[in-house]
Amino acid sequence: MGQQTTCLWYGSFHTRTVRVILLRDDDTDSGYDLALVTTDLTTPAPALITRYAWRWSIEVTFAEARDLLGAGQARNHTRAAAERTVPVGLYCYTITVTWYALHGHHPSDTADRRERAPWYTTKTDPSVSDMLAKLRRAIIAARFLPTRPGQPTDQEIRAVQQTWATASLDAAA
Template sequence: MKKTQLARQLLEQVSRWLPHKPVEVVADCAYSCREVLRHLPPGVVFVGAMRADSTLHRPRTRPCRSPATGRLLTKDILLPKPEKIARDDKHPWLSMTLTLYGATTQVQYKELVARWYRSAGKLLLKIVLVKVPRGELSLRVFFCTDLSRTARQVIEDHGSRWGIEVLFRDLKQLLGFASSRARSPLAVLRTAPWVGVCYTLLVLWYMELGWDTSRMGLPLRPWCRTKHTVSFADILRLAQRTLASVDWVDPRLLLARLPQPTSRPRPRAA
């Protein structure tokens, strides 16, 4: 089964779990496809990305006849591709300041409402073109199935998925989620929740410590001299150093080192 088919089944399952709750899905180009977009459950808002050479159409707002045959035209109007719209000086670039990846960024953009028949069918999409000053791609094209969303919301929502991408990267490369040896059905079902619980406990443990970054002993990398924040790899390294000094042979000594909970005074009876 393809990953896009699994994504479609996952959306349908979540929609059944939350029948009266709004659900928002943020995905990259790989999942912004026909298999997912044409089978979105009701109440699901999809924010994704498309190629700069995608074919777009605009619905007709008034009846029009063909000048050659006189027949009534019913097909949508073919629009220029996003890469051509970006070069069109008739539609100037707009500018705004927003927060992306934790930093304030100045963004130039264009927006329109159109249909993307190849993947989304007749569904109207809010499409936002963003000029990229650096990188391999000079233009990024994002879209949203909710036409009431502003361009700021579409761009920031798509940027918010980066934290989820980093989470899966850490689960696979640092906690061994990608190299699990589980074979039985129950073991496979337990692996992902268990790895997620371990990740959550480690992050909460570090937040409970409240350590300053200078006390972490962050490694000095010649290729990254501007690192001032703590990553999950640093938290995992700190946990490994902490657990390495613990005496696991005698459980009583281990329990004796744990901080004792403070007892709260019981209220007196009247």
């Protein structure tokens, strides 16, 4: 399972005492798969490992929002702009995942991705990067459609104008 030790970790923790918990899968014979460093010296290791596992998806979301969408990387010069950058990036992340779940997902997406990137042999689900790429392709395609979705055709515009003209003649009579 693992091993733990209490020590000083020079660098970011300076002279503060930390606990290092080293973990490995039962199938691993050498080395460790994960090292957790904490300043919490009293909580039992299994509770810390559980807390880390619960938090992991949140940390992945923050990392993807930063790396894929640039959240937190803008060069802002005012406090208000700096305070808006990360929330807007997280909103964009949320909008991308929601769009994909409601409109972009297709059962063949993962197989298509494995075909374009054959090194992903074990890929079973689309990543946020895949979702973002599909959203970008959809936006680009929509920009070059002969008519934009939601825009009336010339024939529909003439029909509405004719209806207005008829209604105004009826009102005048």
